[in-house]
Amino acid sequence: MKSSYLLAALTFLCAPCSVLAGPFAPAAGLSGSEALAANDPAIKAWAVAASQYSAGTDVDTQFQDVNKAVGPAGNSNGSNAGYTFDIVSLGRGGSITLTFAQPIANGNGFDFAVFENSFGDGFLELAWVEVSSDGINFTRFSGYSLTPNPIGPFSSTVDPTNIEGLAGKYRGGFGTPFDLALLEAAPLLDINAVTHVRLVDIVGDGSQQDNFGSPIGPNPIYDPYPTSGSAGFDLDAIAVLHPMPGVVSENVPIPFGALLMLGALLTLLVSQRPTQPNNPATQQPNKLSN
Secondary structure, three states: OHHHHHHHHHHHHHOOOOOOOOOOOOOOOOOOOOOEEOOOOOOOEEOOEEEEEEOOEOEOHHHOOHHHHOOOOOOOOOOOOOOOOOOEEOOEOOEEEEEEEEEEOOOOOOOEEEEEOOOOOOOOOOEEEEEEOOOOOEEEOOOEEOOOOOEOOOOOOOOHHHEEOOEOOOOOOEEEEEOHHHHOOOOOOOOOOEEEEEEEEOOOEEEEEOOOOOOOOOOEEEOEOOOOOEOOOEEEEEEEOOEOOOOOOOOOOOOHHHHHHHHHHHHHHHHOOOOOOOOHHHOOOOOOOO
């Protein structure tokens, strides 16, 4: 797969200058896009818990609620807050880890997708994506960027066709999908039992580099910079396309709402259990006193 990325990039760089778009999949809604809509029936589950949140710089407290990263995109708590504000901001250089009721398995095609809250196809804040089978050892997906110049804080000029392998490639309501098969050779990772997904914000000033090798790269990675208030990657949700069947991850807390529903159900079942009627035939007759 890496060789196909290299070939695509070489073809793009060798093409006539009139070609403006990059070599990768285009924005959501366009032919050839790989964007996954939040209501796509292929989604089987969503992340259920967030942990190891390390907020970077320039992120206000109101955008540090990790619970807004669990559950469906745009609807973490059932209030349908929408794709823009139902998020946790990582801040500049921050990170967060999400877990799932069932491990993610490697299936046919993409296996999970990461949703950001971008309000347009060109204002794209990016993050590295890392996965783990034990919550300790993480493997990072390779990411590629052909954005040639720095991007201002209010600029919407990041072209999705120049981005590959990085979360945040698509606008709000559309997830960037990832295929675990790309990591099949990674040591200390079981691609059929991924329990943790970690997002690490990319500081978009060009200080971080992509994974292209020579002669194309490595290239500086640019995204809107500097931003403030909700700086960096804004995580909305992580969707699971291929959950591992029949297995529940350990140490994943059960949501409080689910516990309440379970308790109410048990109470109802107990209250409706029929009582044993008295059977006269089995009762002992009263002894008459003399």
